[in-house]
Amino acid sequence: MKLSYKELSRENASFEGTHSFTEGDFSVEVKNYQADFVPTDAGVYLDLRFDYEFKAPCDKCIAETTGFGSERSGVQFLEQLKDVSSEAELKDDDMGTVYVEDDVIELDDIIRQEVIFYLPLKMTCGDDCRGLCPKCGENLNIGSCKCEQDADPRWTALKDIKKN
Ligand SMILES: [Zn+2]
Ligand SMILES: [Zn+2]
Known part of the structure; x- marks a missing residue:
């Protein structure tokens, strides 16, 4: 106007x-x-x-x-x-x-x-x-992606302990 x-x-x-x-x-x-x-x-x-x-x-x-x-x-x-x-x-x-x-x-x-x-x-x-996974671009608010499994082995070990 x-x-x-x-x-x-x-x-x-x-x-x-x-x-x-x-x-x-x-x-x-x-x-x-x-x-x-x-x-x-x-x-x-x-x-x-x-x-x-x-x-x-x-x-x-x-x-x-x-x-x-x-x-x-x-x-x-x-x-x-x-x-x-x-x-x-x-x-x-x-x-x-x-x-x-x-x-x-x-x-x-x-x-x-x-x-x-x-x-x-x-x-x-x-x-x-939580943003997007920097590796695969998955939206981490919706779910976790597969990349986590390739992460630091110590992380994985820790997770296994938690599961048991
Ligand atoms: Zn967001
Ligand atoms: Zn990913």
């Missing part, structure tokens, strides 16, 4: 909706967002609230894993001065400030950027995930 910075800097405006996107291994569904724009002395402030669900393969066993989140963040929009930079795109300086050029605020891009900030770097299906 493309919004006009000039219009938003004149009066309050609110938008709500949903948005889906993928980012690397993550597929993200913003189930619901509420975007409240408020004019400020400097520009436009966005109060953004969103509920989202994301799916990604477990980092250890590659099983699909789901996560949820509900966050609120603020973004300050300022007008990009033409002679300062020739960059045509929205620029984020990691301080929650976005410089707007050509009067366009692309709301979907802003939502994506804010949600990505909250995604974990790595997903695991659980703290007790």
